[in-house]
Amino acid sequence: xxxxxxxxxxxxxxxxxxxxxxxxxxxxxxxxxxxxxxxxxxxxxxxxxxxxxxxxxxxxxxxxxxxxxxxxxxxxxxxxxxxxxxxxxxxxxxxxxxxxxxxxxxxxxxxxxxxxxxxxxxxxxxxxxxxxxxxxxxxxxxxxxxxxxxxxxxxxxxxxxxxxxxxxxxxxxxxxxxxxxxxxxxxxxxxxxxxxxxxxxxxxxxxxxxxxxxxxxxxxxxxxxxxxxxxxxxxxxxxxxxxxxxxxxxxxxxxxxxxxxxxxxxxxxxxxxxxxxxxxxxxxxxxxxxxxxxxxxxxxxxxxxxxxxxxxxxxxxxx
Numbered sequence: 085x086x087x088x089x090x091x092x093x094x095x096x097x098x099x100x101x102x103x104x105x106x107x108x109x110x111x112x113x114x115x116x117x118x119x120x121x122x123x124x125x126x127x128x129x130x131x132x133x134x135x136x137x138x139x140x141x142x143x144x145x146x147x148x149x150x151x152x153x154x155x156x157x158x159x160x161x162x163x164x165x166x167x168x169x170x171x172x173x174x175x176x177x178x179x180x181x182x183x184x185x186x187x188x189x190x191x192x193x194x195x196x197x198x199x200x201x202x203x204x205x206x207x208x209x210x211x212x213x214x215x216x217x218x219x220x221x222x223x224x225x226x227x228x229x230x231x232x233x234x235x236x237x238x239x240x241x242x243x244x245x246x247x248x249x250x251x252x253x254x255x256x257x258x259x260x261x262x263x264x265x266x267x268x269x270x271x272x273x274x275x276x277x278x279x280x281x282x283x284x285x286x287x288x289x290x291x292x293x294x295x296x297x298x299x300x301x302x303x304x305x306x307x308x309x310x311x312x313x314x315x316x317x318x319x320x321x322x323x324x325x326x327x328x329x330x331x332x333x334x335x336x337x338x339x340x341x342x343x344x345x346x347x348x349x350x351x352x353x354x355x356x357x358x359x360x361x362x363x364x365x366x367x368x369x370x371x372x373x374x375x376x377x378x379x380x381x382x383x384x385x386x387x388x389x390x391x392x393x394x395x396x397x398x399x400x401x402x403x
Contacts, residue, residue: 119191123172127226129219134211136204139193142216143168144223145177146186152231154346155261156220157238157338159189160245163203166191167245179335183342186232188220192248206247207272209255216252217259235350236261238338242327243268246288250304254280261345261352264288264334267325269297271304281313282354284341284387288330290323297325306382314355316363316384316391321401333394340388360385361392368399 122128122143131140146153157180161167170176171189180187192205192212205212224232237260239249246266253260254273257280265287287305289298305317320328347353363370363384370384370392386392396402 119166120169120172122168126171127223128168129222131215131218133195134215136195136207136210137192137212137215138195139191140205140212140215140219141166141168141191142219142223143171143189144186144219144227145171145180145189146227146229146232147177147181147184149181149184151184153184153186153229153235154350155183155185155236155238155342156232157185157187157240158216158249159187160192160239160241160248161190162243162245163201164193164244175331175335179338183339185238185342186223186227186229186235188216188223190216190245190248202270203244203247206244206251206270208248208251212248213252213255217256231350236346236352237263238342239263240266240331240334242266242330243325244270247271250285253283253285257283258352262338262341264330264337265301265304266327266330267293267297267301267323269294269300271300274304275307275311276313278311281308281311281315283314284337284345284355284385285313285315286318286330286334286337287315288318288320288328290325290328291319291321292324294325309382309385310380312357314357314360314385314387316386316395317365317382318384318395318398320398329398333391333398336394337387337391340391344387355387357385360387361389362386363392363395363399368396370396 126143126145129142159170168189168191171187194204221233224230241249247268249263250265253263254276260283262284267290287301289301344355358373361370362373
């Protein structure tokens with residue numbers, strides 16, 4: 085088996101196992117564990133405090149194989165969490181190796197304010213989004229991968245991290261190949277632009293999470309999907325405010341979406357809605373869209389049958 089085959093096997097194996105995830109992805113909890121120092125090949129950047137954040141720190145990792153990289157996978161943890169260790173996570177690195185993408189793992193922290201459950205830094209247009217873009221440009225130069233200064237982002241996050249991803253897609257849709265919202269609670273944008281609705285995404289809710297989070301994410305999905313958003317709503321019935329199976333499904337989603345979205349020289353290709361699959365949220369069934377007339381009821385969109393099957397498995401609580 086060649087190197088690419090081995091890497092793909094590693095990712096496939098990860099998709100079939102319960103993968104432990106760093107506590108940094110949790111929304112809140114006890115005192116956070118110290119963030120490990122950068123692993124082999126990782127480098128870091130720190131931004132000065134900005135308008136809507138006190139801390140913005142980033143860790144970067146890229147495959148050592150020669151040649152250009154096609155995208156950057158941005159990893160954002162839960163509320164005020166330090167998620168930089170995710171850049172050294174073996175599962176994310178395996179995915180990066182097999183798909184020729186870089187990793188940027190983030191640590192954002194709010195300035196002190198009265199309602200600390202409303203993370204100001206997820207309102208990316210106020211400064212934190214630019215901090216990420218600036219860090220990506222610096223990493224591109226330091227890693228000798230100049231293509232990464234403008235390469236598309238894949239975005240994955242937990243809770244406030246998913247909120248950040250959603251708002252970044254709303255702000256700079258031309259920079260995002262695909263994104264994941266994961267059981268977050270506070271958002272600053274409702275109906276996003278047609279350009280943002282054209283960015284494929286998955287919005288996860290947990291059946292045992294706070295009802296306010298379930299209502300909020302479901303509402304964001306419903307209004308944007310009615311406007312043609314290429315998004316799916318995925319409910320993990322037995323999950324509370326946890327990562328759950330969202331990372332597993334996201335890996336399959338990114339695996340299938342990359343060749344559909346990334347064109348020559350890192351350009352983003354549009355995807356026609358009809359080439360995908362549609363999931364019935366009530367019946368938990370799916371079908372190819374083709375030229376069928378879209379229903380008026382909210383329904384999920386998937387780029388491939390594999391992702392549709394993963395959605396169905398999670399929705400029906402199958403192993």
